[in-house]
Amino acid sequence: MKLTSTQNKRSLIAVFIVLIVIAETVAFVTTTPRPQEQFFQFYVLGSNGLAADYYPQNNPNLNLASPVSWYLGVTNSMGNVQLVEIRLKLGNETTIPPNDTTDTPASAPELVAFDRALMDNETWEFPFVWSITNATSTAGATHILTIQINNETYNVSNWSATNGYNFRLILELWVWQTNSNTLAFGWNSNGEHRTAWLQLWFNMTTPTPPPPPA
Amino acid sequence: MTRASAWLILTTAILIAVIMISPLYPSAQINQPLQPSFGQAIVAVNNAEAAGATPNETAPLVALLNKALALNQEASSLPPNQTAQGNTILSGVNQILTNVTNQANDLTTTSTQRTSTNKIITYVAGLILAVAGTFAYVFGVELYQRYRIKRTFQMRIKAK
Numbered sequence: 001m002k003l004t005s006t007q008n009k010r011s012l013i014a015v016f017i018v019l020i021v022i023a024e025t026v027a028f029v030t031t032t033p034r035p036q037e038q039f040f041q042f043y044v045l046g047s048n049g050l051a052a053d054y055y056p057q058n059n060p061n062l063n064l065a066s067p068v069s070w071y072l073g074v075t076n077s078m079g080n081v082q083l084v085e086i087r088l089k090l091g092n093e094t095t096i097p098p099n100d101t102t103d104t105p106a107s108a109p110e111l112v113a114f115d116r117a118l119m120d121n122e123t124w125e126f127p128f129v130w131s132i133t134n135a136t137s138t139a140g141a142t143h144i145l146t147i148q149i150n151n152e153t154y155n156v157s158n159w160s161a162t163n164g165y166n167f168r169l170i171l172e173l174w175v176w177q178t179n180s181n182t183l184a185f186g187w188n189s190n191g192e193h194r195t196a197w198l199q200l201w202f203n204m205t206t207p208t209p210p211p212p213p214a
Numbered sequence: 215m216t217r218a219s220a221w222l223i224l225t226t227a228i229l230i231a232v233i234m235i236s237p238l239y240p241s242a243q244i245n246q247p248l249q250p251s252f253g254q255a256i257v258a259v260n261n262a263e264a265a266g267a268t269p270n271e272t273a274p275l276v277a278l279l280n281k282a283l284a285l286n287q288e289a290s291s292l293p294p295n296q297t298a299q300g301n302t303i304l305s306g307v308n309q310i311l312t313n314v315t316n317q318a319n320d321l322t323t324t325s326t327q328r329t330s331t332n333k334i335i336t337y338v339a340g341l342i343l344a345v346a347g348t349f350a351y352v353f354g355v356e357l358y359q360r361y362r363i364k365r366t367f368q369m370r371i372k373a374k
Contacts, residue, residue, distance in 0.1 A: 012351075012352065016345070016347075020340070020344035023339075024337060027336040031333045080263045080264070081260060081263060081272060116280060118276075119269055119272065119276050178253060181250055181252070
């Protein structure tokens with residue numbers, strides 16, 4: 001191919017331009033990070049690490065000091081390091097649950113919180129063993145007084161439920177907000193605020209110790 | 215005058231509308247004295263990641279953040295009569311967070327340089343490949359032309 005020909009020079013320039021456009025497009029695509037969907041996964045599993053067997057003998061009517069074993073987990077898929085907090089609240093039938101529309105947390109008082117800094121794509125899963133250690137029943141209402149969580153005892157400020165029915169543990173995911181330097185319920189993703197929370201119901205109709213094993 | 219007051223009312227109305235539309239997310243007030251330090255540390259780590267730091271590089275910083283959280287929890291669970299011990303732990307937490315921020319800032323600098331270098335190398339490699347491809351095209355066309363010429367001169371005329 002002789003470069004003296006004008007037609008050959010033109011075709012050569014055209015080939016070079018096509019190749020450089022292809023090569024630099026590939027370079028741009030490989031060096032530019034792709035946007036990913038930002039979210040958290042928040043879950044609670046039963047004693048066997050499955051979404052089942054949440055209560056002993058599958059009976060949500062608990063006795064005093066009867067241990068309930070769960071696993072709590074959070075997966076960070078936000079694309080960077082995040083500081084998260086799981087807040088545990090004890091509620092009853094009248095407790096206002098978290099509201100996904102207004103992004104408000106539950107009205108129940110906070111019992112305990114678990115904090116953790118999570119890397120991108122990291123899952124934080126830990127055992128969560130709890131039991132009601134002290135409760136009384138008066139005037140048709142069961143009052144929970146103390147609750148033990150992972151071998152720590154927490155006082156509950158006289159939380160009650162009618163006839164011991166419809167207590168619930170509410171778990172909320174709070175995330176560190178870098179713009180306000182505080183933890184807030186939920187997280188911002190693509191211009192939207194999202195929340196994640198869980199609740200599990202239980203009863204304590206007769207606050208008595210569990211029957212001795214036969 | 216009327217126009218100025220109308221603008222004022224309009225601006226105030228827009229501001230009130232923006233404030234009312236913006237959801238006020240409830241926030242916690244835990245670790246209040248340490249909140250700025252935690253915030254700085256996390257922002258510094260996020261900046262390092264955005265600059266191109268790898269998970270292997272940020273993992274030690276995240277481990278330090280978790281250590282700070284654990285110590286903070288320990289300080290919070292102390293009885294009120296152990297204020298001195300609590301303050302000692304909290305100053306340790308502050309020190310850890312300062313270290314995280316400094317290390318993350320250093321990591322941001324090195325990651326930025328590395329990312330820039332990698333980008334330049336990638337784009338230059340693209341240019342080199344384009345030039346090499348063009349030469350390969352010239353060489354290929356020339357080879358094909360030689361082949362065609364050779365084939366033409368190899369032709370024989372056969373009498374039928």
